[in-house]
Amino acid sequence: MGAKKLQVYKCEACGNIVEVLHGGDGDLVCCGENMKLLEERSVDEGKEKHVPVVEKTDQGFRVKVGDVPHPMEDKHFIEWIEVIDEQGKAYRQFLTPGQAPEAVFCIDAQKVTAREHCNIHGMWKS
Numbered sequence: 633m634g635a636k637k638l639q640v641y642k643c644e645a646c647g648n649i650v651e652v653l654h655g656g657d658g659d660l661v662c663c664g665e666n667m668k669l670l671e672e673r674s675v676d677e678g679k680e681k682h683v684p685v686v687e688k689t690d691q692g693f694r695v696k697v698g699d700v701p702h703p704m705e706d707k708h709f710i711e712w713i714e715v716i717d718e719q720g721k722a723y724r725q726f727l728t729p730g731q732a733p734e735a736v737f738c739i740d741a742q743k744v745t746a747r748e749h750c751n752i753h754g755m756w757k758s
Contacts, residue, residue, distance in 0.1 A: 641667035672757040684746035697733035717741035
């Protein structure tokens with residue numbers, strides 16, 4: 633089957649997460665096991681909100697996680713927010729517990745797709 637550019641995979645054994653920079657025909661393996669492709673969900677379920685909300689600004693784009701801010705606690709938080717522009721360029725901001733679940737990307741693009749990764753609930757996209 634092979635991996636495709638910008639897909640994100642996770643090792644179920646150790647928790648490593650990788651993003652594909654160049655796709656190939658082989659399987660991605662970590663800890664002796666095939667890594668799991670993270671599916672990009674786009675419809676919120678439950679009380680925590682995960683779908684990224686994208687706002688165009690004068691300087692670029694602001695991405696907030698959820699229309700109600702996602703928790704940013706030590707055991708449950710957004711690890712990173714990424715935007716991908718119409719030309720396929722990817723930009724990522726890493727977050728830590730205690731920070732706001734949002735990021736600003738000062739880029740010159742007309743439109744972006746945003747995605748984020750929650751350490752408990754996986755990957756979500758706008």
